[in-house]
Amino acid sequence: MTRATSRRDTRARIVDVAARLLQEEGxxxxxxxxxxERAGVxxxxxxxxxxxxxxxLEAVAEHVMSTxxxxxxxxxEAASAADVDPVEELRDGWTMQIDFGLxxxxxxxxxxxxxxxxxxxxARSGKQVLQARIRRIALTGRLRVSEHHAVDLIQAAGIGAIHTLLSxxxxxxxxxxxxxxLQAVLTRILADTPEPAHQAPIEAAVALRAIAPQLDVLSHPERQLLAEWLDRAIKAMSANL
Structure with missing residues (x-):
């Protein structure tokens, strides 16, 4: 065993011990x-x-959160491959997050x-997972606020809910x-119907914004400009909701 491998193993053992202590005793x-003493070092x-x-503690938090x-x-990823309803998948993710916090x-x-x-x-990776969930909803034409606003609302609501329950x-x-x-947030961010024929302009704009980065028929500067226009339009329309 090399010195580097031994160092990694020792570090991992210490983090595991500290994580168990943190969960069991605070x-x-x-x-x-x-x-x-518990790690034998x-x-x-x-x-x-x-x-x-x-x-x-930083290392413990990163380890547990990364896992x-x-x-x-x-x-x-599995939900996307199986074509699971993205709103229901978001609900499941919310419940999972609340349970984890408690x-x-x-x-x-x-x-x-x-x-x-x-x-x-x-934490950044965790937010990216939430962003992926919101992106899946946006692509169905059901999101009536910007993806960024939806992510911030859900994240703030989740943290507040857990803090309140823990107190x-x-x-x-x-x-x-x-x-x-969660239902209050969903009422704010979701359109009443996902059918394209009934979409209001803001839902259509949000859906187009979601796919804009993948529009290979446009050049990179054109995709950036389209995204900028759509962001501006979505912000203006959201202010009138």
Whole structure:
């Protein structure tokens, strides 16, 4: 075994131990000494690999989130291949996200820290999964706001729902809260009907914006210009809704 391989294995073992401690006992339990003992290493090893406790928590958050996001991405890809209704797939993804947050409160709080999210590759990947879900809806002509606005609304609503539920004692939580929040968002972003013959201009514009990057009959500058025009039109029409 090479030194690099040994270092990776040691790092992975430490992250796995810290992740279990975080999930079972919360951030307070993730001490360098406690993690080192459970991982069978010396405390200086953790400092050498992660810098400090915050560095270790960063690594744990990235590891768990990356694994979770990879699973979500596979679900989206499978749903697309199987031609699953994108709105129902979005609902399933929402439920999965809420359940994940409630099952991993300490990790959720780490991952919802704005300073941490801005620099997190896993968080960016997670947002890309949501963007892919919204893109699938846009392509059906059912989206009546911009993709960017829809993604931000769903992301903000999901974070707020989880925070609210986590701040409520488990036996007092409203089981209809998260589904009701999602339904309110869907009412805002979805058209009443997906049939092209009944599309209003904004749904048609959003659908065309979704496929604009793939219009190979246009040059790259032309695709950029088309996207800019459509973004402007969608923003103007959305303001009148």
């Amino acid at each position: 951030p307070v339990a993730v001490t360098t000494r406690g993690v080192a 010396q405390a200086p090893t953790i400092y050498r690999l992660f810098g400090d406790k915050d560095g270790l 979770y996001v990879s699973a979500k991405a596979e679900i989206v 099952a991993n409160p300490a990790l959720f709080r780490l991952l919802s820290d704005p300073d941490r999210v801005r620099h997190s590759p896993a 409520t004692p488990p036996d007092q939580r409203d089981p209809d809260l998260a589904p009701s929040i």
